[in-house]
Amino acid sequence: xxxxxxxxxxxxxxxxxxxxxxxxxxxxxxxxxxxxxxxxxxxxxxxxxxxxxxxxxxxxxxxxxxxxxxxxxxxxxxxxxxxxxxxxxxxxxxxxxxxxxxxxxxxxxxxxxxxxx
Amino acid sequence: xxxxxxxxxxxxxxxxxxxxxxxxxxxxxxxxxxxxxxxxxxxxxxxxxxxxxxxxxxxxxxxxxxxxxxxxxxxxxxxxxxxxxxxxxxxxxxxxxxxxxxxxxxxxxxxxxxxxxxxxxxxxxxxxxxxxxxxxxxxxxxxxxxx
Numbered sequence: 490x491x492x493x494x495x496x497x498x499x500x501x502x503x504x505x506x507x508x509x510x511x512x513x514x515x516x517x518x519x520x521x522x523x524x525x526x527x528x529x530x531x532x533x534x535x536x537x538x539x540x541x542x543x544x545x546x547x548x549x550x551x552x553x554x555x556x557x558x559x560x561x562x563x564x565x566x567x568x569x570x571x572x573x574x575x576x577x578x579x580x581x582x583x584x585x586x587x588x589x590x591x592x593x594x595x596x597x598x599x600x601x602x603x604x605x606x
Numbered sequence: 607x608x609x610x611x612x613x614x615x616x617x618x619x620x621x622x623x624x625x626x627x628x629x630x631x632x633x634x635x636x637x638x639x640x641x642x643x644x645x646x647x648x649x650x651x652x653x654x655x656x657x658x659x660x661x662x663x664x665x666x667x668x669x670x671x672x673x674x675x676x677x678x679x680x681x682x683x684x685x686x687x688x689x690x691x692x693x694x695x696x697x698x699x700x701x702x703x704x705x706x707x708x709x710x711x712x713x714x715x716x717x718x719x720x721x722x723x724x725x726x727x728x729x730x731x732x733x734x735x736x737x738x739x740x741x742x743x744x745x746x747x748x749x750x751x752x753x
Contacts, residue, residue: 588662
């Protein structure tokens, strides 16, 4: 990371900016997060079935699948719109906060299911 | 996190969002954060985001470990497995929340060209895992001796 690059990003001089593989690494990180979400979805669904909470199991499975898709899309959003020229980081206000809320919800459901097994 | 209060000169935006605190929604907080300071090199923002995501996955892994412990541990009073499962899930929840606070703190520091703060999360993660592993080990040994 050269100082020249930092200045290019800050001053809005987009032509010289090369994000390198940083964007790809970030998109892959979102993909890994989506996969983690899928894994935890199957674990919750399995635990819920074991606790005879079949409805909760189905809801948890469908919900985590949908959330995993959303998470994966968030990574792909890095390649769209104003993020394309690399002059500005992609800002999807609330995306990270949303992911945290989802994680806390998952923790809560996991706690309930764990106690009920 | 007093980082927002002492900005005085360089940014007029940074003090206002702080005062609204946790009442503001995450989207609102992040939109206000975008107004703070200057636009950094996107790679710094992305690196911060990746760190957040890594912590979030760690939190998810802890929750998954808790769920697995609840399902697969076979201790004789059935409730004993909660001693291992519940702390794992709670630790996951705490780290998930803390990772967001730390992301926000780092993002603000990057935008205001300030030094980054170290996080207490590695310490809590290490301590938590050690304590839970000890509890699990002791439980397993006692379970083996009694039955």
